[in-house]
Amino acid sequence: MMNQQGNAAAAPDYPSLLGEVHPLTDEELAHSLQTSLKQWDRTSDLWLFAYGSLIWKPDLPAAESCSARVYGYHRGLYLWSCLTRGTPQIPGLVLALDHGGSCAGLAFRIATDGAMPHLEKLWQREMAMGSYRPVWLACQLNDGRRVRALTFVMHRDKPTYAGRLPDHIVRTAFKHAQGHCGTTLDYVARTVEALRASGIPDRALEALLERCQCKKTDD
Incomplete structure (x- = not known):
């Protein structure tokens, strides 16, 4: 249920404000x-590692x-979203890489020629709130190649x-959080579907979605 101020009253400790x-x-x-691009020689093609919405909506051309898989980081719903998948009053959740383990995703090779306009657009999308750290990680491709790939960690x-x-808390976000790009629930469901379609299912994320998505019989 939502109270008159639009807060997620179903979870008393659900954050209503995230500070400044x-x-x-x-x-x-x-x-x-x-x-971030100082580590790129600008003569070789650039690799980008995608683990969330970039998998199903990259919005940039890939040669x-x-x-692929990166090590030392794992995927989780670790980032509050107060714009794309929620609001400051009812924040949503999106995926981020955090320390520990490994993560399977997709690696995109971006051709050097004409890359900068696409990278600028990518920065406007991923770095708008400054919540991520752009880093270059060792990335193993499915054919055995090893590359340095740019990605975004928490x-x-x-x-x-x-x-x-x-x-x-996740269940409350799934039930109530919505931003200008849609709901938290849709974001997670689409990512689960895209990972499965790519042959790299995330069983932990699938289990979380199954446990926390709201059923039609919920209030």
């Missing part, structure tokens, strides 16, 4: 992009794509860091 969360300015976005010292949440 401000979008990065255009100058900050440009600085972040240029700093090649294949399943910035733990940001107020949007959710950490590992109990099921009742």
Whole structure:
């Protein structure tokens, strides 16, 4: 049930406010992009590792794509979303990489020529709130090749860091959270479907979706 202020009253400890969360300015976005690209020689094609919505909505051309795995990080619903999949009053959840384990996803090879406009658009999408840290990780492709791939990991010292949440909080987000890109539930369901279709199912994420999605009989 929702109260008159639109808060998720079904979970008393569901966060109604995340503190001061401000979008990065255009100058900050440009600085972040240029700093991150210092490790790219700009003569070789660039690899991008996708583990969430970039799998099913990359919005950039890829000269090649294949399943891949990175080590030292795992996927989880660790990022509060107060814009794309929620609001500041009813924050949603999206996926992020956090320390430990490994993660299977898709690797996209982006051709050097013409890459910058697409990377700028990618930064506007992924780095708008500054919640991620762009990093280059060792990435093993499904054919055995090893590449350095750019990806986005959780910035733990940001107020949007959710950490590992109990099921009742995730369930509340699934039931109530919606932002300008849609609901948290749809985001997770589409990611689960895309991972399965790519032959790299995430059993833990599938189990979380099964446990926490709201049934039609819910209030």
